Amino acid sequence: MNDQPQPTPIDFGPTPDGQTAQLFTLRNPNGFEARITNYGGIVTHLLVPDHDGVLADVVLGFDSLEPYITDSSHFGALIGRVGNRIGGGAFTLDGEIYDLVKNNEPHGVPCHLHGGLKGFGRVLWEAVQGVDDDHPSVRLRYLSPDGEEGYPGNLECFVTYKLIKNALHIDYMATGDKRTPVNLTNHSYFNLTGEGSGTILDHVATIHASHFTPVARGMIPTGEIIPVSDTPFDFTTGKSIGRDIENSDEQVRLSDGFDHNFVVDDANLDEPILVATVYDPESGRIMETWTTEPGIQFYT
16 A cells, blocks of 8 residues: 655646647655656656665666657657558558558668657556555556558557556556557666666576567568577566677677567466566665566567
């Protein structure tokens, strides 16, 4: 239970269309704190105690809105309608071809990335801060209009950020009036030692996935599902992120590190399961990722 009063939202800066973004702070009695702006649903800060109780911000980001507007890294943003890449910037649904905005060209191969030029990470969401089952929360809503970035149908999206103990829960829900692809996610970059503390290459990652999906030159999966054993992608027993990041393996070179989907072992679509753990030996911080989804993208 969290009976600690939650800070009121503050103005975070003007958006390109002249509106004002707000910054919401969710905090628990342990000092665990998440700051979220309704511009792009961005997680700007995540303050987490180390083994001595010292707080540090473990996500990368900015202290004001303006850099988020011009930055192309998607720091902490909500991603939609579809996270990751769509090959050729087009898809076929019910016999109809939909051409999307092409906004990415890995190795010179055009594609549609993270929802397009604007995507959900560059729009102003409606926001309501409150308490959900005694847990501090902020609920965001955005109506993506028919044809936005090339997608069919009006899509109403709700995303709820909630603090439960020392965990940030993100729940996504979307309903539309036409069939359309939807794959919502959050694009936070983590450094468990603390933002600005140097490399994450000594962090130890464990991914409960015995297979991964290799990619072609345009960073689109080839359709193969191959074992991670005897490859740099074997994180099944845990290893430092940097150990194989400069490996001569073609897949590692294509992504200049890791930018691949791992196929979750024993995925459970009904209940979240633990799919990945990252441990920082310096601070003692541990991050767990739980999901109901059958795949997890590991990006460095």
